[in-house]
Amino acid sequence: NAGVTQTPKFQVLKTGQSMTLQCAQDMNHEYMSWYRQDPGMGLRLIHYSVGAGITDQGEVPNGYNVSRSTTEDFPLRLLSAAPSQTSVYFCASNSLDLGKDGYTFGSGTRLTVV
Amino acid sequence: AQSVTQPDIHITVSEGASLELRCNYSYGATPYLFWYVQSPGQGLQLLLKYFSGDTLVQGIKGFEAEFKRSQSSFNLRKPSVHWSDAAEYFCAAPTGANNLFFGTGTRLTVIP
Numbered sequence A: 001n002a003g004v005t006q007t008p009k010f011q012v013l014k015t016g017q018s019m020t021l022q023c024a025q026d027m028n029h030e031y032m033s034w035y036r037q038d039p040g041m042g043l044r045l046i047h048y049s050v051g052a053g054i055t056d057q058g059e060v061p062n063g064y065n066v067s068r069s070t071t072e073d074f075p076l077r078l079l080s081a082a083p084s085q086t087s088v089y090f091c092a093s094n095s096l097d098l099g100k101d102g103y104t105f106g107s108g109t110r111l112t113v114v
Numbered sequence B: 001a002q003s004v005t006q007p008d009i010h011i012t013v014s015e016g017a018s019l020e021l022r023c024n025y026s027y028g029a030t031p032y033l034f035w036y037v038q039s040p041g042q043g044l045q046l047l048l049k050y051f052s053g054d055t056l057v058q059g060i061k062g063f064e065a066e067f068k069r070s071q072s073s074f075n076l077r078k079p080s081v082h083w084s085d086a087a088e089y090f091c092a093a094p095t096g097a098n099n100l101f102f103g104t105g106t107r108l109t110v111i112p
Helices: none
Strands: A004-007 A010-013 A019-025 A031-037 A043-051 A054-057 A064-066 A076-078 A087-094 A103-105 A109-113 B003-005 B010-014 B019-021 B024-026 B033-038 B045-050 B056-058 B064-068 B073-078 B087-094 B100-102 B106-111
Touching (some): A010 A019, A031 B100, A043 A064, A043 B100, B003 B100, B010 B019, B019 B106, B033 B064, B045 B073
Antiparallel strands (some): A019 A076, A031 A043, A031 A087, A087 A103, B064 B073, B087 B100, B087 B106
């Protein structure tokens, strides 16, 4: 089925470890984005991309890196995990024409940093 | 800045009662507006969206929302709530960069 695929679904990291959250979409959407969800704060934008080779910061970018080498993939890297990065992470994609497909979200990655 | 706000953090209703969840927006032009639902431990599911045209929008699971420009609101309604509607509900709207700005959410508890 077409959509956004996130891996892994669950992850536990130790403080200082690094890891990459994977996100892939097969809808040929130009836009991709990463959000984190914390209780009482809704979903907040971390980084986004408007096309291959183009990324930009969102509301809460510190501690995260992204790259977009292909249209399909948009990985999120934590270089040195901190307990404050314990959260649920969602990847999303959308086309330039919002009326066409709207936004498609992955199923999320629940990350715990101890 | 463009934004949406959800004034109610938590709402409790009895099963079978009607429901209205509030969402206020702050945009210059007519915005696109979305409502999402998230059941515990699950991802986001789109309930409905408003782009233009008819201000009363029908969604899935018996939900509807009405866009009211005069009140800057896009409230979500359901005439009769079911226990399975217990979840968290998010109002959202695109920013200038086409990313979604989410409200902080309203948690719905349904009493049998």
